[in-house]
Amino acid sequence: MPSAQTEPNPRKLWMGLLARCAPARLAALMPDLPPHDLLRGPEIGAVMVQGRVGGTGQPFNLGEMTVTRCSVRLGDAVGHAHVQGRDRAHAIRAAVMDALMQTEQAASFEATVLAPLKAEESAARALRAAKAAATKVEFFTLVRGEDK
Amino acid sequence: MYVAVKGGERAIDAAHAWLAEERRGDTSVAELSVAQIREQLALAVNRVMAEGSLYDADLAALAIKQSRGDLIEAIFLIRAYRTTLPRLGVSLPLETAEMAVSRRISATFKDLPGGQILGPTFDYTHRLLDFKLAAEGEVAAAPTAPASLEPVPHVTGMLGRDGLIQSEAYGNDTPSDLTREPMELPASRPLRLQAITRGDEGFILSMAYSTQRGYGRTHAFVGELRIGAVAVEMEIPELGFSVEIGEVELTECETVNQFKGSKTEPPQFTRGYGLVFGQTERKAIAMSLVDRALRWKELGEDFTGAPAQDEEFVLMHSDNIQATGFLEHIKLPHYVDFQAELEMIRKLRREAMAHKEAAE
Numbered sequence: 334m335p336s337a338q339t340e341p342n343p344r345k346l347w348m349g350l351l352a353r354c355a356p357a358r359l360a361a362l363m364p365d366l367p368p369h370d371l372l373r374g375p376e377i378g379a380v381m382v383q384g385r386v387g388g389t390g391q392p393f394n395l396g397e398m399t400v401t402r403c404s405v406r407l408g409d410a411v412g413h414a415h416v417q418g419r420d421r422a423h424a425i426r427a428a429v430m431d432a433l434m435q436t437e438q439a440a441s442f443e444a445t446v447l448a449p450l451k452a453e454e455s456a457a458r459a460l461r462a463a464k465a466a467a468t469k470v471e472f473f474t475l476v477r478g479e480d481k
Numbered sequence: 482m483y484v485a486v487k488g489g490e491r492a493i494d495a496a497h498a499w500l501a502e503e504r505r506g507d508t509s510v511a512e513l514s515v516a517q518i519r520e521q522l523a524l525a526v527n528r529v530m531a532e533g534s535l536y537d538a539d540l541a542a543l544a545i546k547q548s549r550g551d552l553i554e555a556i557f558l559i560r561a562y563r564t565t566l567p568r569l570g571v572s573l574p575l576e577t578a579e580m581a582v583s584r585r586i587s588a589t590f591k592d593l594p595g596g597q598i599l600g601p602t603f604d605y606t607h608r609l610l611d612f613k614l615a616a617e618g619e620v621a622a623a624p625t626a627p628a629s630l631e632p633v634p635h636v637t638g639m640l641g642r643d644g645l646i647q648s649e650a651y652g653n654d655t656p657s658d659l660t661r662e663p664m665e666l667p668a669s670r671p672l673r674l675q676a677i678t679r680g681d682e683g684f685i686l687s688m689a690y691s692t693q694r695g696y697g698r699t700h701a702f703v704g705e706l707r708i709g710a711v712a713v714e715m716e717i718p719e720l721g722f723s724v725e726i727g728e729v730e731l732t733e734c735e736t737v738n739q740f741k742g743s744k745t746e747p748p749q750f751t752r753g754y755g756l757v758f759g760q761t762e763r764k765a766i767a768m769s770l771v772d773r774a775l776r777w778k779e780l781g782e783d784f785t786g787a788p789a790q791d792e793e794f795v796l797m798h799s800d801n802i803q804a805t806g807f808l809e810h811i812k813l814p815h816y817v818d819f820q821a822e823l824e825m826i827r828k829l830r831r832e833a834m835a836h837k838e839a840a841e
Contacts, residue, residue, distance in 0.1 A: 342722060344720075345722060345723070345724050345725075348724040348725070349712070349724055349725030349726075352724065352725055352726050352727055353712075353725065353727055353728050376567070376569075377566065378566050378567040378568060378569035379535065379563060379566040379567070379568055379569065380568070380569050380570050380571065380572055380713070380715060380726060381568065381570075381571045381572065381658065382536065382572045382575065382713055382729065383571060383572055383573070383574045383575065383656070384574060384575050384577070384674075384756045385574045385575070385577075385649075386649050386670055386671060386674065386754060387637065387649035387735065387752050387754045388577045388578060388635055388637070388649075388733065388735065388754070388756075389578075389635075389638075389648075389649050389651060390649030390650055390651060390652065391649075391650065391651075391652040391653075391654055391656065391670070391671050392574040392652075392653065392654070392655075392656050392671065393656045393670075393671030393672070393674045393675050394656055394657075394658050394659075394660075394671070394675045395575070395675070395678055395756060395758070396530075396531070396534040396535065396536060396678065396679060396758055397534060397535050397536070397563060397566070397568075397660075398535070398536035398537065398713065398727060398729060399535065399536070399537040399540070399566070400569055400570075400726055400727070402569055404719070413717065413719060413720060415569070415570075415715065415717060415724065415726040416726065416727070417713075417726060417727025417728070418537065418539070418727075419537065419539075419540075458581060458630065459628070459630070460625070461581065461583060461710075462581065462628035462629070462630055463625035463626060463627070463628045464583070464623045464624070464625055465582060465583045465584070465598050465600055465628065466598070466625070466626040466627060466628035466629075467623065467624040467625050467626040468584075468598055468599040468600055468601075469596045469597065469598050469599075469626070470596065470597040470598075470599065472591060472592065
């Protein structure tokens with residue numbers, strides 16, 4: 334069952350966006366990183382992905398995916414990241430970005446990094462959905478004589 | 482008895498050097514990049530991810546390049562690599578109902594909410610070789626149409642509302658993990674699904690086909706087949722909440738199976754389930770048939786002796802890395818074992834001859 338809709342946590346949203354984005358795109362949007370200390374990692378590992386029996390029943394282990402995690406300190410802020418794939422620079426950038434979003438510079442980074450990432454992701458999803466919609470079957474029924 | 486066990490090193494080095502050269506092929510032909518394999522041989526990449534049991538398209542593409550296109554060898558490379566990775570955690574169970582579908586069809590309902598979406602399919606192609614692909618050329622952009630980003634409902638959910646189909650007991654038990662502890666039989670259904678989703682596509686296909694031909698018949702309809710992207714979410718202990726850590730493409734198949742009822746269950750439809758990494762629809766359909774066939778005991782059906790009903794037969798032979806490891810090891814040196822066999826045969830022959838001569 335889908336979990337009950339709760340208040341969207343803005344941090345949860347930006348962390349997800351940073352985890353899903355293409356590493357090269359994030360690097361292009363934030364080429365220079367502010368001074369920071371690495372608290373943990375970046376470390377490459379695997380996360381076991383679970384499905385549910387019949388889509389809705391008991392969990393089962395589907396298989397693993399590669400994930401890179403990293404934690405940084407930036408002034409008083411601590412930033413965390415778990416990002417898909419094996420790109421250490423991606424994990425560091427995502428963790429630094431998570432920390433920056435907890436500082437007074439949040440609005441500026443929201444506009445220059447997160448907003449473009451979000452817009453590009455939305456556009457890519459919309460294009461995929463539009464291509465899928467074009468392959469939707471529109472059934473039509475022939476009128477048969479005896480129905481008249 | 483001692484036998485020479487050294488001396489192969491130079492030959493092995495030379496063999497591997499030649500392998501590298503053969504892998505590259507004719508150097509007047511451009512070399513394949515890993516990105517080209519990932520983008521243009523995507524279904525091979527998907528199969529390697531599914532059976533290698535590790536979702537990482539770049540690694541799977543690299544493995545295909547290294548293995549010269551031998552997909553079982555590529556899966557072996559991925560399985561070996563994944564054992565080197567620390568386990569960072571376990572995701573929340575995927576919400577496949579929330580899938581952003583690129584394909585979604587039902588063989589049981591023509592007009593279903595969300596519609597029949599064909600997606601990028603080989604279905605309805607003529608299976609004639611397209612010689613245009615032998616020449617380079619631009620591909621026209623696929624057409625688009627106004628779309629809704631709303632998720633589409635599961636077909637089995639629609640049948641479930643009327644109680645016409647068996648429901649899956651919701652739970653949050655920690656499933657056994659065959660990558661952590663040896664598989665024990667009888668296996669729970671979650672453990673069986675883990676084994677089948679990483680099992681060999683050819684083996685699972687043949688098992689499923691055998692049920693269709695009558696060996697453990699389950700009368701399956703494809704209630705729904707969907708392919709699309711699903712978010713992967715994980716609890717992060719230091720945060721105290723869950724975040725999305727990425728997105729995976731999946732193929733999900735739910736079969737609807739005839740069921741006349743048993744001592745414990747009323748007549749209703751029953752279900753088989755397939756869920757596989759990537760765009761892997763043959764495997765997902767086959768998985769759902771094999772899953773259903775293995776449920777005979779739980780549903781109070783008869784065991785007809787069909788291979789697809791036999792849990793030990795299916796689960797112990799579905800893994801192509803275990804299978805190929807055991808099969809191919811017999812080509813490696815067995816000189817001492819064979820020497821012993823040879824001694825024994827010579828001795829038995831001597832005895833048999835002596836017996837024969839004495840009789841004459």
